[in-house]
Amino acid sequence: MTKIEQAKKFICVFCGAQNAVPKHHLEAGKQFGIEMAKRQLGLVYGGGDCGLMGAVANAVLESDGWVTGVFPAHLRSIEQEHKHLSETVIVDSMHARKQILSFLIMRDIGAILSHYLITSFKQALPLR
Secondary structure (H helix, E strand, O other): OOHHHHOOEEEEEOOOOOOOOOHHHHHHHHHHHHHHHHOOEEEEEOOEOOHHHHHHHHHHHHOOOOEEEEEEHHHHHOOOEOOOOOEEEEEOOHHHHHHHHHHHHOOOOOOOOOOOOOOOHHHHOOOO
16 A cells, blocks of 8 residues: 555645744744644645745655655745655746645545544744
């Protein structure tokens, strides 16, 4: 069975891509990614390699899970997409990114409930 077949459900994570956050936030992202992989939940996210999104993605990958990144081509001038994902989708706009993220988490048509979680650590965890 392939990794994508094992990941019957997917969680969409959309959070910060800057490394200038408290280390305990990065550690929380890492722990979340490890737990996702343990539970065979695939990750669908913005496709970057830094910040909270990168921490979650790297943890899922290091734990042998499935990660799909959706990255707008125009962002390449300010950051790079993650180069070691299970799957990368390059899109031409932020709007297309959101559409593809929504579509990808619904790829398991037979599921009664698709896991759709968009997390913003800046809103959930105050940075004061």
